[in-house]
Amino acid sequence: MNVLFDRLFDTQKNKKVFIKYSENREPLTYEEFLLETKTTARYLKDLGLKCEDRLVVQIRKSHHVLAIYGACVQLGIIFIPLNTSYTYSEVDYFLTDSQCKLFVCQPDMEKEIIQNDKEKQFITKTISSDYEGSFFETIEKLTPLDFVEKRHENDVGAILYTSGTTGRSKGAMLTHKNLLSNAETLANTWRFTERDVLLHALPIYHTHGLFVATNIVLITGCQMIFLSGFNTKEVIKTLPDSTVMMGVPTFYTRLLKDNQFSKKLVRAMRLFISGSAPLLSETHQEFERITGHQILERYGMTETNMITSNPYDGLRKAGTVGLALSDVSVRIVSLYGNDILS
Template sequence: MSANIFDVFLPQLAAPAERPLLTLGCGTQWSRKQVLEASGRLANFLVGQGLQPGDRVTVQIDKGPLGLCLYLACLRAGLVYHPLNTGYQPGELEYFLENAEPRAVICSATYESALAPLCERLGIGLRWTLNSDDSGSLAEASGGCEAEFATVARAPDELAALLYSSGTTGRPKGIMLSHGNMAASARALHAAWAFSEQDTLLHMLPVFHVHGLFVAIHCVLMSGAQMIYLPKFEAREALAWLPKATVMMGVPTFYTRLLSAGISAGHCPKVRVFISGSAPLLADTFADFEAATGHRILERYGMTETNMNTSNPLDGERRPGTVGQALPGVQVRVVGSHNRPLASGEVGDIQVAGANVFQGYWRMPEKTAEDFTRDGFFNTGDKGMLSPDGYLSIIGRAKDLIITGGLNVYPKEIELLIDEQPDVVESAVIGVPHPDFGEAVVAVVVGKADPAALKAAMAPLLAKFKQPKRYINVDELPRNTMGKVQKAALRSRYQGLFQS
């Protein structure tokens, strides 16, 4: 029996076929039948060009309905979908194409000038364009193909997608996600968040990332729900569409901007749940959003390598500052040295296991072996702790750990205290080179808080070795497209702070 994840979606796409799946910002709708047929035509075209199961298809496109159909076409044909951030520059693109070795490249016309010479140099002869308005050479070439397409059988461990890590600690690593990995996560989330055909998801996320492409879209495709499918997040547009939605997924920045735009309960009369991920949600944002709307944001925890691991409950206590309990089929543990399980409340390394966990790093068997334990758990690189009843709190990334004078400092602990101070919007704590201590603790603060006042406030709250040696005021913190603070950029910016 085939494990192709498209077969999991097919029953909901096939019936009722005329029911809308997508509503675009202009009001145009795409039915399930239209999506199914367009993906079939694309699958037939790609196979007709000689693409074989397992071939990589690199995609750098702006968000649009035919782009979603292209993703489904790759699944149907057994091809490996390789999405690229639309912000990548030529130097970055060269690495991805050389490493992934795709048979075909599809891009929006905007990005063709950067990709075309790379494809020519690397001998990638199959190349088409696809734009957000569904124009481009791919649409033209595939338009006359048959809509019927027999899904290619896939085993659970055969690849469906290849995504790359952010590369903040070196060259990005290719993350191999199989049909079985993605189906396991989709089933767990579909059940945990109770998606149904009555739902309408407000989708304003990018689709080159796990959050928008897999988490959001897979929940819709599994359940018979609909999507309001918008190209990007804009607070005013979100407020205009929210009355028609029952679910919204976003990064924390979405919610802070909605608060700034004046969101209230009147904007979300049908919404049953707001979900946040991809970056930590501040407790203040959680509280302010509840006060404004009456909704307690549901925070969850996942990563590219694992899809989703934990979630606060749909029905039950949603604890601010935590990412909830392990999803069905996922094991989560916090360990110390030699993978020794730690007691609740102790900070250690977060490890996970389950069918959702990726197959390994693309052509990096040594790195894959290094990041998995002998008993099959994946080392996430995150530091955290578990409550007695299994709620997970993320304390920080292992790579963000600061070692000053031989002592470990976890940035999250300090950030939480700084964020509570008057005139602080948010903060990021980093370690920078220090001639005496090895690393010095530095706090980069958004807001008008006086550094001297912050220093005085932290003195009674933190051991001296944890106290920042410098407070730096900035207008905003650098973030990637998913809202994550880029601490590597901050460390680079301030690396000479204590050097003579």
């Protein structure tokens, strides 16, 4: 049994669109995405990767990253995405600390590794910004792999490095159960259905863009408009075709500064969600004045995924992050661990 793979990836065997792009590119269907995921799994297996090996990826945002993530879940490989702005000296620490078996990176990063690490204990494969590189040299000739590794709900599925602690960044281990239950809970809490279209302008090396946004899309079988990053003009162009947007506070402040942003522009939208940093009350109020929508603020951590959310139905209080999600317990404690308020 591998419930995470079954629920996120293997259930969507249809020709429905999974990813739309803002540029002139053909959309990607769920069927095509699953095919690439299973072919990537074959490729990883042929490279010698096995269950519980660690795969680190640091490349530009693309559906190829998502296919690698899916292939890792399929084979029980632990998926470790890294911020694309990390330098070699930072990456070197993560590769060593994580006991990396395969590093998928940009060609320039591979050159630095070859120059500086003569005794590396991992394989490197490249994917460039224009989606070429050694990762693709043989993969297109391979057949999809149907084998799915059995995984227990408490097995680690991913590691996200976080600087939210003292000292050097530490890897937060996220289990299959954590990833699945959080996606299910958020999809229910925020009323996602297969008819939704998520505007995705977030990075996918962070829990917000990957394990919140993308996992919800996968588990509900809806669509997403996949932007390479947040560009105000691109977001304004795609908002009329979207129903939900997830963002950080700066996304919303930048939209409010644009004269084209209006209530008419967002008439198809049903929900705006904010997280990763506090949203100012002034931004919340101004956004509601312009659009008629109250931004839904939620709270989570890299170590846990999402913990609390303002309600979908009911009052969304500016400057607050709402109540504990279903099956999540929250308590406030003192510095020494004593209960202050349950």
